[in-house]
Structures are given as C-alpha cells and as structure tokens.
Amino acid sequence: MSTDLVIYQEEYKTLEDVLRRLRVDSNARAIFLIDKNGQQIAAAGEIDQFDTTSLASLTAGNVAATDGLAKLIGEREFSVLFHEGQQDHIHISIVGKRAILLVIFDDRSSLGLVRLRVKRASGEMEAVFEQMANRATEAEAAASSASPFAEITDEDIDALFSE
Template sequence: MTNPGAANWSFDEEDLNALTRTVSRFLSETGAHSALIADRSGQLVATIGRPLSFDPMVFATLTAADFSANDQLARLIGETDFTTLFHQGEKESMYVADVARRLILVTLFDNHTPIGLVRLKMKPVVEELTVHLDRAYIRARESGSTQPNILAGAGEEIDELFNW
C-alpha cells in the first residue's frame, strides 16, 4: 500500500555527495562557516562545514516551519512565495534559500562575512543544487524508483519492531 497523500522520495550517496560538494564550495567562497540542508517538511538532509553546536534536526524543523509561515505571509501580500529569508543577529546571522521548492538551504555566518557576498553567491549555488535534484528525479522516474523498496516484504520485521 502506498500513501496516496504524499510522494515519497529518497537520497542516495551520490545525490548527497553532489549536494555537499556544491555547498562546501559556496562556504569557502563566502567565508560562511556552516550550512544545513533540510527538506520542505523539516527533515534534515545534511549539515556541511563547521560542526554545529546545536541539534540540527530541531533546527531543520524550525527552519521549515519558518519558511512555510513566511510563504503564507507572502501570499497575503500578493506574492506566491519568498524564495529567501534573512535573519540578522548581533554576531551570527542566517540566510535561508528555497531550492526548487523541495529543499531549503540554510547558511550560517558571522559578522566577518558580508551579507552581500552570501546573497551574490547564493543564486548560482541554488541553480546548481536544482540541477542535482532534477538529475536525481529524472533518474528516479526513468528507473521507476530511486532505489529498490527496502521495506518490501518487511511486514514481520515491522511487527517485531513494535513488540515492546
């Protein structure tokens, strides 16, 4: 049985490496110290750069909620969405960008990195990430699925998992 409400999707090692490479280069070009990729439902995909001092999963969830709430605000003022959000702090700031309406890229930087540089370099990075995502989707469509269904026939194992 598949859930008719939502399209499932998956990442393989190659997809993740491609996304990570692009974002790593962006970090070194801008001097931003860390980045985080989440999907639009708030699930963490990857963290890149300096290790984060907080729980990245919680951060991903709140970022997705922030983005969704801002989408609704955009609609109220007659826009379809806001593709980027900027939150400025005294020392630390974050720049959040939509990637093909599937992922969210969060860039964290301190006051040594000019926001203008992050903004300037962000656009080509988002385009490159979109190309990676499209490639993964095309591959998924052509092969019928990105990966064999790892849970196919796992009914008994699932029953055992909840045997507590």
C-alpha cells in the first residue's frame, strides 16, 4: 500500500517558491502541483480564476487515463501531455513519479519556453519530494508518536457528523 503523503510547512513553502519562480520565468498564467491521486499540493499565479479542486481531480484522471494508454502500447508512461486551446494551453508533466505539474499559459508564453523552464523546476521539486520521502521513512522508524491524529477520540469523530 502506498504511504500517506505528509507535507510540512517548510517543504510546502519551498515548493510554493519553486512554483512562483516557474510562473514568472515561463510567463504562465497559473501553475499547479497536484498529487497523482487528484489532490492539489501547491499552486501559484492566477489561481482565483480557476476551480482548483476540479482542476486537480480532472488532471489526475487525465494522467491516469494516459498512463493506461501508455501501458496498452507497451510504454512505461507518457511523461508530458500538452493540450492546445484557442487562447489558453495546458502543459502537464510528471514530477518525481508522484506528482503532476500543470502549467496553464496563453500566447504571452510559448510551448518551448514552458518546456524549458518546467524541466529546470522539476529537478528542484524532485529534491523536495526526495526529502519528504526520506523524512517519512525516518518518521516511521520513530513510530510517529507526535502525530496529532493519534489523539483523535471517538467523540471527535462523532462531533464531525453531528448535525
């Protein structure tokens, strides 16, 4: 079973910084980092313009379907997807096997520029993911006794559903 994805303040900030820089460097409208299971990890840019939850879920569905297609023809994965619209375009790439980077851009940028900048930023993000994975293993070894969820009571859970 895959382990839970746990992200702390510091990693979150680093990822957000990378996204923000990538947005400026690539002249993109918005950038989203999404977990492969469809949950948004971080974002930068004109995020208020979009339904970010739907965007994350559909992007993950899209990547999952494309992964399925790749396997059908004997490929391991298609690591980059590109959707071309009339004004806005979407560049989707896989980062560190676990996450999806979604770049929304218009004609103020170009596919070439986005590809180039995404490549560089991906390396930086992969390093953060690696750090997260290492920490997860360490935490497991330390029995993760500090988790706030260890103290959830039945009453807490019932309270959630009392209305």
